[in-house]
Amino acid sequence: DIVMTQSPLSLPVTLGQPASISCRSSQSLVHSDGNIYLNWFQQRPGQSPRRLIYEVSNRDSGVPDRFSGSGSDTDFTLKISRVEAEDVGVYYCMQGTQWPRTFGQGTKVEIK
């Protein structure tokens, strides 16, 4: 199984400041079709998860452009350019390249 490792697991941030979450996979996430199926999800307190980013860097509809994804092969990053209060929650990366699908442990973003 591909192991997804996120860091940090807790991220206190100041409103208006940038934030960055790292996600590393134990194997390359390059699929045989050439795509990289690395996704990012946000789970606000008390809510269902919501996908923010698919295939490394594509923002889902309605996702603010302060969220961006980057990376390649085994090393990926989610960045928030300026954190807002509504960004509080837990963020998960997930690989969709191989079965079984696997998630990172989650990174809890909170306001300082």
Place this chain on the structure above:
Amino acid sequence: EVQLLESGGGLVQPGGSLRLSCAASGFTFRSSPMTWVRQAPGKGLEWVSTFSGTTSNTYYADSVKGRFTISRDNSANTLYLQMNSLRVDDTAIYYCAKDWNFGYWGQGTLVTVSS
């Protein structure tokens, strides 16, 4: 608008069975892969099972293989998860999600396995 509505959760004793449903609307259900993901209380997300769209391929996590069965009724736009031989560590919120990479999620249904 895509909508996914799970139901069927509840309290069940260890060794018991439960069937979850996910009613879908707002998209072409029959061609869409559908997935169950669970989240134990205070824990992270765990993929459980996926049913492909255009084929009948199914995929399971090792933790549920042989105990859980995913199925779908395309005429009713509904996804199911039959859960047998339930264990205490199956206690979780169960979400259904759309597409290979979980682009849409339902609100979840809570399954509690306890004596």
